[in-house]
Amino acid sequence: MADYDPAQSQPPGYMPPEVWTWDAPSGGQFANINRPVSGATHEAALPVGKHPIQLYSLGTPNGVKVTICLEELLALGHAGAEYDAWLINIMGGDQFSSGFVSVNPNSKIPAMVDNGCSPPIRLFESGSMLFYLAEKFGAFLPQSGQGRAEVMNWLMWQMGSAPYVGGGLGHFYAYAPFKMEYPINRFAMEVKRQLHVLDSHLANNLYMAGDTYSIADMAIWPWYGGLMREIYGVQKFLSVGEYVHLDRWVDLVGSRPAVQRGRMVNRRFGAPETQLHERHDARDFDVNRADMVEARGGERISFD
Numbered sequence: 001m002a003d004y005d006p007a008q009s010q011p012p013g014y015m016p017p018e019v020w021t022w023d024a025p026s027g028g029q030f031a032n033i034n035r036p037v038s039g040a041t042h043e044a045a046l047p048v049g050k051h052p053i054q055l056y057s058l059g060t061p062n063g064v065k066v067t068i069c070l071e072e073l074l075a076l077g078h079a080g081a082e083y084d085a086w087l088i089n090i091m092g093g094d095q096f097s098s099g100f101v102s103v104n105p106n107s108k109i110p111a112m113v114d115n116g117c118s119p120p121i122r123l124f125e126s127g128s129m130l131f132y133l134a135e136k137f138g139a140f141l142p143q144s145g146q147g148r149a150e151v152m153n154w155l156m157w158q159m160g161s162a163p164y165v166g167g168g169l170g171h172f173y174a175y176a177p178f179k180m181e182y183p184i185n186r187f188a189m190e191v192k193r194q195l196h197v198l199d200s201h202l203a204n205n206l207y208m209a210g211d212t213y214s215i216a217d218m219a220i221w222p223w224y225g226g227l228m229r230e231i232y233g234v235q236k237f238l239s240v241g242e243y244v245h246l247d248r249w250v251d252l253v254g255s256r257p258a259v260q261r262g263r264m265v266n267r268r269f270g271a272p273e274t275q276l277h278e279r280h281d282a283r284d285f286d287v288n289r290a291d292m293v294e295a296r297g298g299e300r301i302s303f304d
């Protein structure tokens, strides 16, 4: 390591050892679920509901991409997109159950199973789920040509870029056990660059892939709409008011009823009336919101 002064390290004097070992929790929020190995920690089967599509998730931006897509498909009249959305408590380690790991060896929400196929099809990675659903129902993704390529360009852009937002800036700005200037500056720069990419593109395009709403919008909105409005309390720090075209699109997509429904599903934070912990029936939105279940002393109404 040339030109390296350990006195400038954090903590001062730190030098990476020749071989890294896992001898202490890293600290910060989520430290209890971080491990350097994969695989199940305990035996537990996943629940299975009455619909072909089973979603195992949580209302984070990665989870919300998929519930928005399912709600949009249902709004278009695709009854085959009816789904059961089960809550996965990632802070409690549900993603390390044997059942979950058999669907997603990467132990991250969202995970999905399509039991409407024989044998059932497992899906992990939110981008893979959006693509699968778009293909299955022939919606929100043009069949061929430049339109299809453009949707896939932006879908892949989102999957590659968002880790800098969450794992990078979000981690160091909001979750790390103390503030560090170097990584915060590095990731603030990168995230502002990404916001500028979106803003410049949306200056000349109604939606991400042109005139038509697509799975690219569904992938990008939960992360970058969240960044523009609420997540990490980072809006002033990033001067998000600069991105006026992105701001226009955030409102446009956010005003869609299916988007508003999708972002409630599996949500475990915010006002209780914005949370629908599990979704097994379209009527759950009317009777099983967290505020309603709470008012009934915890009783959930079942439509089985």
Ligand SMILES: N[C@@H](CCC(=O)N[C@@H](CS)C(=O)NCC(=O)O)C(=O)O
Pocket (backbone or CB within 6 Å): 033, 034, 060, 061, 062, 063, 090, 095, 107, 108, 109, 110, 124, 125, 126, 127
């Ligand atoms: N690239 C994955 C990312 C999924 C992901 O990072 N999920 C987080 C919540 S947003 C998770 O499950 N974390 C639990 C853990 O790391 O153990 C996707 O888009 O599906």
